[in-house]
Amino acid sequence: MSLSEPRSGAATREPLPQLSIDLWRHRHVLDLDDFSREETDLVFEIAEGMVEILDRDVKKVPTLRGKTIAIMFFEPSTRTRASFELAAKYLGADTISLDSARSSVAKGESLIDSLRTLQALEVDTIIMRHPCSGAPYIAARHLDTSIINAGDGCHAHPSQGLLDIFTMKQQLGDLKGRKTVIVGDIMHSRVARSNIWGTRHYDMKLVICAPPTLIPRGLPEMLERCALNHVTIEHNLNSALENADIVMPLRLQKERQQSGLISTMREYIQGYQVNAQRLARAKPDVLVMHPGPMNEGVEISHDVAYGTRSLIEQQVTNGVAVRMALLYLIAGGKSR
């Protein structure tokens, strides 16, 4: 399939198909570990309809009219925040966007108190990003409002995991037997963790590749205990790339070098940068993804990031569609 072709699958579908949404049982979206195959497929099916809406001149639909969605970010973000905000607006919801630097959090208000205030303001759904792993879980335990996790610490980023898999399926169709390599700072990556969970339903292989210092020590035992048998760990990127269908480098933050987890950026680039020379080891039609933001020239070379094999812009567009699907299922749920 050529990447310049229109997105397959979406063209013939109705914008909001009559789906069997009865199987949807989530009040919150915290991670993909509690998503069944059917639920994941349901999100994708609805997202395909949303892709169709995004292709229209007038993108707004009234699905969530009268609903209020709060977007509460406790750490900086551009694309995830914009993506969620547009998703909510395209569905007709009212949005209120707060960031911790300019809210009462800066005055020392606790997480629970901040969110309780939003709940008291009768918002229907809270989309939250937080630098601490587990923060949305604590919020969900103490609140009645639905919580969508837009990234918590190093733990999970479920909407990103969904949009990544949605993008893979959009390009490759059935993922059975396909091999995806996620390479980079696995230790600090919520994207990697959510992809590990989300991909488990699709009979595909996932290779996690990083220097030993950037992989959590407990990861092998976690994979075993959680029966995540589709995942293997590899320290050598050249070997990992053999026969790969998709490769997804992760952003390497400069702090990792400052904290001594890697020696120099130069050495990291030599071992782990995804570039044209390395990609030659993968399948000829290998696809490249990146959750963003990129450090061009570090984990990914410029030519690969913007080359013909790159899906990075499709990921961004799909991100809006997948988030529209999640909001439809979560915020639309109360009136059903």
Add this chain to the structure above:
Amino acid sequence: MKESNLLIKNARIIDPAGSMDEIGDILVADGKISQTGKDIANSGATIIEASGLIACPGFVDLHCHLREPGYENKETIASGAAAAARGGFTTVCCMPNTNPPLDNAASISQVKDIAAREAPLVNILPIGCISKGRAGREMTDLTELAGAGCIGFSDDGSPVSNSRLMSIVMQNTAILDLPVIDHCEDLDLSAGGHMNDGWVAARLGLKGIPAAAEETIVARDIALCELTGARLHVTHISTIGSVELVRDARRRGLKITCDVTPHHLTLTHERVMKAQAGSGIALAYDTNAKVNPPLRSSADIDALIRGIKDGTIDAIATDHAPHTVEDKLCEFENATCGTSGFETAFGVLMSLVHAGWIDLNALINCLTAGPARVLKNTSGTLRPGSRADIVLLDTGREWTVEAKDFLSKGRNTPFDGCKLKGMVVATIGGGSFAFRHSSLRIS
């Protein structure tokens, strides 16, 4: 309430220090144990009918936090002592991480004065700081602290990283014959960590604290112990490797003792993520299970149990660490470490006895004679002439932990709502009731 004389009738008396385990009576007169044995005649004493109950020495806790002075919102000496008594403890050693810290004689005296005034029935024995301000740079006046009555030295949660400072401290404590009580943690290895470095940390996206962070310092301290001849007490030991290091060092004749907490003996790191059934929320991130050292794996628990069975572990200490609601009602990474442990200790530990993992006498030894040997004092026994510190236990009585009803100000417990079998029915300190359950029969 002051009782002049007490006669405890028909209890199963277990006194590990005196190798006693028999049904009999205990006569308490003038605040001291007067006599133990069968069919002691009553001459006007208040009679406690204790058939079916165990009578043993009041428990001795080598490691707790009473928070006063400085953190009276978390606990006071009075509230901590009340909680201790309810838990069966009549002697508790309090850590010096108060504000100001107990790094001078006046602070030690202040704690002892408050304790004598507000909690006279519980022996409260302060531990002095190793370094000034617990900053790990400058040694305290150890001799002066000892003179003021501290029973050992510790910087607790801010352990001394500088090995030279530690060796100099140990040269001094060796001649004072007081233990250095070390919270063994390599702060570089544990930096940024919030729980055990294992599969649960990987699952939760939390940075882990490896077992090696504890074991490297246990090994260092053992080497310094060998170098200086000091007494070393490793507190809240938590890993397989630490138990083996201590076992080996003792085999070589070094003066090393250690303790373990009830929570490290009964809970694993899985407890951090364990969510309430039916909540629809897959992971708990339960801040009440955040302790330091962190809860470890079931293999570590097995090693700790073996350590108790073969005598490598001398004592069980609560590390009672009361905190406010705000300290725990927050993000896991921002939550304070510790659990309010006095009031659940015995019931929790009895689960190990009921499961057949350790026997009752070994448990009581670890709560009485074992820690008393570390302190080298006269607590932890029922020998005639001793201060009448006695606890009465009902090993079969079931109860449910209700943190909201704790006498401690700290309601931070991972055991809230747990059904336990085994309860403290009465605690007698110096011949008077420090705690008495309504079921106790007195005539």
